[in-house]
Amino acid sequence: MSNAYLRFWGVRGSHAAPFASHLNVGGNTSCVEIRVDDHILICDAGTGIIPFGNELIRQKDIRELLIILTHYHWDHVCGLPFFVPAFSPDWKVSFFGPGDDDDEIKKHVSAQMRAPYFPVGTESWLANIHYIPPHRDKLRHGPISIEYSNVHHPGSTYGYRMRVNGKTIIYISDNECNFIEKSVRQRRGELNEEEQILYDDMIQEEHQSELDLIENADILIHDAQYTPEDYEKKRGWGHSCYIDTINMAIDAGVKELYLYHHDPNYDDEAINVIYQHAEKIIKENNSSLKCHLAKEGMQIKI
Numbered sequence: 001m002s003n004a005y006l007r008f009w010g011v012r013g014s015h016a017a018p019f020a021s022h023l024n025v026g027g028n029t030s031c032v033e034i035r036v037d038d039h040i041l042i043c044d045a046g047t048g049i050i051p052f053g054n055e056l057i058r059q060k061d062i063r064e065l066l067i068i069l070t071h072y073h074w075d076h077v078c079g080l081p082f083f084v085p086a087f088s089p090d091w092k093v094s095f096f097g098p099g100d101d102d103d104e105i106k107k108h109v110s111a112q113m114r115a116p117y118f119p120v121g122t123e124s125w126l127a128n129i130h131y132i133p134p135h136r137d138k139l140r141h142g143p144i145s146i147e148y149s150n151v152h153h154p155g156s157t158y159g160y161r162m163r164v165n166g167k168t169i170i171y172i173s174d175n176e177c178n179f180i181e182k183s184v185r186q187r188r189g190e191l192n193e194e195e196q197i198l199y200d201d202m203i204q205e206e207h208q209s210e211l212d213l214i215e216n217a218d219i220l221i222h223d224a225q226y227t228p229e230d231y232e233k234k235r236g237w238g239h240s241c242y243i244d245t246i247n248m249a250i251d252a253g254v255k256e257l258y259l260y261h262h263d264p265n266y267d268d269e270a271i272n273v274i275y276q277h278a279e280k281i282i283k284e285n286n287s288s289l290k291c292h293l294a295k296e297g298m299q300i301k302i
């Protein structure tokens with residue numbers, strides 16, 4: 001069995017939250033490390049990748065890694081201009097994310113580092129930079145197999161399903177669960193019988209697709225950004241109410257769920273209230289699901 005672990009370097013959504021009231025959960029935006037022996041996979045490149053890069057540059061054994069991006073919104077790529085290994089000539093850094101080919105992925109990665117947004121472009125990177133084109137919904141990084149599919153978030157956004165040491169790890173940082181169902185529910189009174197049948201089929205198809213992606217996962221890291229009250233204000237923004245995330249994980253037979261992409265407006269106390277309610281939901285459903293808050297610095301042995 002390989003020596004493998006998962007570590008959270010950034011767990012916030014939307015923007016960093018470097019506030020004293022947020023320190024228990026953490027303030028950096030999305031970045032998760034998956035390591036198997038000398039193979040490093042990084043999921044997203046928010047501000048959490050900055051301290052991770054500083055740690056990587058200090059060690060001497062590993063000089064290669066793969067970064068997979070769910071999408072290119074700023075909170076998921078804004079750490080790249082400060083990712084030290086990219087500026088080191090003895091590193092090889094590969095990128096993968098949404099795009100029809102490697103040139104499109106390169107264009108998206110480099111866009112935020114162009115004038116007038118940033119003074120130093122990706123052409124200043126000294127590492128051996130490689131952009132991986134799509135491989136029929138699959139790719140591999142050493143012993144880590146990776147599958148990807150589209151999820152519901154503005155723009156093209158991927159959810160990733162990985163196999164590590166015989167375990168299935170799902171990483172879905174940004175996704176709005178049951179979007180069609182919730183949208184149709186608001187308009188039920190406006191639909192005729194034929195439209196209701198059509199939308200019911202779409203709702204069932206959407207729900208089944210979401211279950212198929214996370215079914216029987218050993219570890220699910222999933223968007224749980226909003227309370228029900230905030231979700232109603234931000235419906236269609238591409239993020240889930242934590243209650244929907246929990247219920248979906250229960251229905252899919254997930255073993256361990258990590259609530260992720262915490263709203264930067266929620267301090268430690270507010271997020272703990274979410275966690276306590278999550279435990280109550282699981283108990284009321286007589287579910288064996290184990291639920292955790294994703295916290296910066298948390299490390300999980302795989």
